[in-house]
Amino acid sequence: xxxxxxxxxxxxxxxxxxxxxxxxxxxxxxxxxxxxxxxxxxxxxxxxxxxxxxxxxxxxxxxxxxxxxxxxxxxxxxxxxxxxxxxxxxxxxxxxxxxxxxxxxxxxxxxxxxxxxxxxxxxxxxxxxxxxxxxxx
Numbered sequence: 079x080x081x082x083x084x085x086x087x088x089x090x091x092x093x094x095x096x097x098x099x100x101x102x103x104x105x106x107x108x109x110x111x112x113x114x115x116x117x118x119x120x121x122x123x124x125x126x127x128x129x130x131x132x133x134x135x136x137x138x139x140x141x142x143x144x145x146x147x148x149x150x151x152x153x154x155x156x157x158x159x160x161x162x163x164x165x166x167x168x169x170x171x172x173x174x175x176x177x178x179x180x181x182x183x184x185x186x187x188x189x190x191x192x193x194x195x196x197x198x199x200x201x202x203x204x205x206x207x208x209x210x211x212x213x214x215x
Contacts, residue, residue: 082158082174084151088133089158091170095125096213100172100181101205105188107140111148112157112171119181120167134158184211 080093098120108116128134133153139146144162151158160169172178189200205211 081176082170083176084154084156084158084174086151086154086156088153089149089151089156089174090129090133091158091174092127092129093121093125094127095122096215097121097181098167099184099212099214100178101169101211102183102186103188104186104190108188110140111150115186116157116160117172117183118160118169119172119175119178120169123166123168126168126170136161180214182212185209 080097081091082093083090100117100119102115102117104115133151134149135152136147136149139148139160144165146160146162148157149159149161150156156171156174158171158174172181175181183199185205186200187203187205189202201209
């Protein structure tokens with residue numbers, strides 16, 4: 079079991095299942111929404127429980143080929159979730175976990191040409207299908 083919350087504690091959630099290692103998104107929409115690259119993990123939809131959905135404001139992601147939306151805290155504005163309804167997982171901000179110490183960065187996506195890149199983990203577009211991202215219990 080893992081727990082998480084936004085900065086002010088209004089959005090509380092728990093996870094009862096494995097989570098994916100981190101993917102850091104550098105796309106313009108994530109940077110605009112969060113103030114910088116967004117480090118996210120993911121969880122199976124059925125393993126995520128949000129204590130009070132009313133604490134979230136859902137906005138359609140500015141750019142998304144998956145019709146995604148972002149869930150932010152109505153009080154402090156922290157982006158907690160990224161949800162593409164057709165996918166079996168929900169992404170969440172790694173920084174909102176009470177303890178993310180066992181998670182590692184598996185890849186960085188939408189890394190621009192001018193940004194410093196590690197050839198092993200940085201990708202100029204989305205994550206290639208050939209990249210396997212570990213899940214942790």
